Amino acid sequence: MALKLVLFVTVMVAALELPIAKGTSPVFEVQPSFVPCSLGANVTATPPFPNAQVQLRCGAGNVVASTTTNASGVFSFSLDSTRVFLSAKAHLSNCNLVVITPLSTCSSTLPAVGVLESPIQFIGFSLLRGHIALIFRPLGFRYSSST
Numbered sequence: 262m263a264l265k266l267v268l269f270v271t272v273m274v275a276a277l278e279l280p281i282a283k284g285t286s287p288v289f290e291v292q293p294s295f296v297p298c299s300l301g302a303n304v305t306a307t308p309p310f311p312n313a314q315v316q317l318r319c320g321a322g323n324v325v326a327s328t329t330t331n332a333s334g335v336f337s338f339s340l341d342s343t344r345v346f347l348s349a350k351a352h353l354s355n356c357n358l359v360v361i362t363p364l365s366t367c368s369s370t371l372p373a374v375g376v377l378e379s380p381i382q383f384i385g386f387s388l389l390r391g392h393i394a395l396i397f398r399p400l401g402f403r404y405s406s407s408t
Contacts, residue, residue, distance in 0.1 A: 287393040291317065291338040291381065294399045296330050296360055298367035301377070301403035309334025310360065310367045310377075319356040339394075356381050358399050377402040 296315065297307035315336050316327045330336045358379045364371035379399035386395050 287386075287395050289338070289340050290394045290396045291336075291358070292384075292396060292398045293335050293337040294358075296334045296336065296377065296402060298334070298364070298371070300364070300371065301401065308367070310362070310364075313360050313362040313367070316359045316361055317356060318359050325356070356397075358402070360402065364404070372404075372406075375404055375406040378405045379403070 296310040296313050298310040299307040309330070309332075311330055311332045311334055313330045313334070313336075314327060315330060317325045317338055317340075319325050326338055326340050328336050328338060358381060360377035363373050364375065364377070365373040379402045381397040382400050384396050384398055386393055388394070
């Protein structure tokens with residue numbers, strides 16, 4: 262946890278040193294990611310979960326953003342990091358991706374209750390369209406019987 266905090270502070274200090282447009286804040290990016298139509302099995306042998314609603318939840322479960330997967334079960338997020346930081350109280354390790362569409366929507370053999378959840382991991386930053394982008398990726402969706 263201490264290493265994550267040091268890394269986060271280092272990234273933010275570096276972000277402040279890069280020349281960006283006045284009044285802009287870093288962008289929070291979740292890389293394009295695949296949502297499997299499964300309880301978290303081997304995703305290479307799993308069909309996609311199309312049209313699934315995916316939420317980015319931070320802090321005490323605050324919904325920061327939501328999107329829908331495409332026909333291939335892929336989604337991504339790109340948003341102003343101020344919203345994320347305020348919701349997570351600057352602790353991005355408290356953010357998760359949650360698929361709220363019932364699993365039974367993609368396969369009648371799967372449970373009608375419960376959700377797929379994935380923690381996110383910081384992987385780096387880059388300059389994106391004049392903004393600093395903090396890049397994250399899901400660590401893997403797993404079934405949770407709670408919401």
